Amino acid sequence: MQGAALSALRLPFGFAAGGEYHRRRHCRSSGGFGVRMALREDGPSLAIVGVTGAVGQEFLGVISDRDFPYRSIRMLASKRSAGRRLTFEGNEYVIEELKEESFDGVDVALFSAGGSISKAFGPAAVARGCVVVDNSSAFRMDPEVPLVIPEVNPEAMAHIKVGSGKGGLIANPNCSTIICLMAATPLHRQAKVKRMVVSTYQAASGAGAAAMEELELQTREVLDGRPPTCNIFKQQYAFNLFSHNAPVQPNGYNEEEMKLVKETRKIWNDEEVKVTATCIRVPVMRAHAESVNLQFEKPLDEDTAREILRGAPGVVVIDDRASNHFPTPLEVSNKDDVAVGRVRQDISQEGNHGLDIFVCGDQIRKGAALNAIQIAERLL
Ligand SMILES: NC(=O)c1ccc[n+]([C@@H]2O[C@H](COP(=O)([O-])OP(=O)(O)OC[C@H]3O[C@@H](n4cnc5c(N)ncnc54)[C@H](OP(=O)(O)O)[C@@H]3O)[C@@H](O)[C@H]2O)c1
Incomplete structure (x- = not known):
């Protein structure tokens, strides 16, 4: 892939030669680079933890795209990035090393620097009255912490608001879960899912900025007949696929x-629903795909299912059998909506009680940054 096509799959910001961040996209014709968009005195003060990472960079893009209001932003990362400059919406920021005091006076903190950082600094932020929206898995299964997809279960976070002085913690679900449930939930509401079988085809972007760079590098190396550099993954990624790199459990x-x-x-909120999954890493730059097989308690035919999906917020149906056109990771890259297609009756199940669907979503966006900003919007 060359030039523009590949750069569209990369991240919105990157270091310029002088060590300064600059925008690659999200420039608006009405204002664009160099113009203040959502800097507002009545907006919350924000902190972005992990601002140099894949999700952190996307936070900035989504804030800009949605005109999310803010009074100030603290750009936080590790010691390695401290002191680097970043220009965002016409204002220059210096990236600061993350410390507990970083959250003094901060209303909303968007965390995307890994589970250990969230565990170490999340409670300190909350203790300072800050509402943390966390992208890591650190608090997702904590019964006290709402795990929220705004289109699916916004009620779970109804008790948390900015400015209450109490602080709070809300977890962003795993990217594959978000993408799957964006499509499965409207059908679940109609016919109640009893069992769900998910097979994923997960992109490099899910493993962060360094994994995206490694896939690009490996692709060049393999085409040039050189051995691929394997720093992020233990095996060749370009022109290959493998079981997801997350640790395998005793089961x-x-x-x-x-x-x-x-x-x-x-x-x-259903402990009875049966779910099984097989997660695979594929050499796609960004956006995950998932094959989802659903078994329902009540009958649901494919035409009704398609109509329900067409009306679902944040979902777009791409299901053109005549021209064999269905969702692809490329089509959903940098897009907000999750695309669903291959909607068909599962012929192995009796009486319209099963459906197969194929779902694609940009997991840095809806699977991470966009979902978190949508959560933050509901806090205001
Ligand atoms: N990528 C996705 O699609 C996705 C989706 C959902 C959730 N998540 C979660 O989001 C988190 C970040 O993922 P990512 O893909 O953005 O990773 P990434 O591209 O590797 O970025 C990691 C970020 O964490 C920062 N960081 C690392 N160590 C730190 C420290 N000691 N103190 C402060 N900041 C530190 C890094 O800053 P430096 O540049 O200074 O090292 C960088 O900004 C992870 O928990 C991941 O599971 C990712």
Whole structure:
């Protein structure tokens, strides 16, 4: 892939030669680079933890795209990035090393720097009256912490508001769970899912900015006949696929698969729903795909299912059998909506009680940054 096409799959910001961040996209014709968009005195003060990462960079893009209001932003990352400059919406920021005091006076903190950082700094932020929206898995299964997809279970976070002085913690679900449930939930509401079988085809972007760079590098190396550099993954990624790199548990499932199982039950508030998953890493730059087989308590035919999906917020149906056109990761990259297609009756199940669907979603966006900003919007 060349030039523009590949850069569209990369991240919105990147270091310029002088060590300064600059925008690659999200420039608006009405204002664009260099113009203040959502800087507002009545907006909350924000902190972005992990601002140099894949999700952190996407936070900035989504804040800009949605005109999310803010009074100020603290750009936080590790010691390695401290002191680097970043220009965002016409204002220059210096990236600061994350410390507990970073949250003094901060209303909303968006965390995406890994579970250990969330565990170490999340409670300190909450203690300072800050509402934390956390992208890591650190608090997802904590019964006190709402696990929220705004289109699915916004009621779970209704008790948390900015400015209450109490602070709070809200977890963003795993990216595969978000993408799956965006499509499965409207059908679940209609016919109640009894069992769900998920097979994922997960992109490099799910493993962070360094994994995206490694896939690009490996692709060049393999085409040039050189041995691929394997720093992020233990095996060749370009022109290959492999079982998801999350650690395998004693039951044989890896952690990514078990997240789909446990998080679905928590989000649907249904301990009975049966979920099984197989998660695979594929050499796609960004956006996950998932094959989802659903078994329902009540009958649901495919035409009704398609109509329900067409009316579902944040979902777009791409299901053109005549021209064999269905969702692809490329089509949903950098898009907000989750695309659903291949909607068909599961012929192995009796009486309209089963459906197969194929779902694609940009997991840095709806699977991470967009979902978190949508949560933050509901806090205001
Ligand atoms: N990628 C996705 O699609 C996705 C989806 C959902 C959830 N998540 C979750 O979001 C988190 C970040 O993922 P990512 O893909 O954005 O990873 P990434 O591209 O590797 O970025 C990691 C970020 O964490 C920062 N960081 C690392 N160590 C730190 C420290 N000691 N103190 C402060 N900041 C530190 C890094 O800053 P430096 O640049 O300074 O090292 C960088 O900004 C993870 O918990 C991941 O599971 C990711």
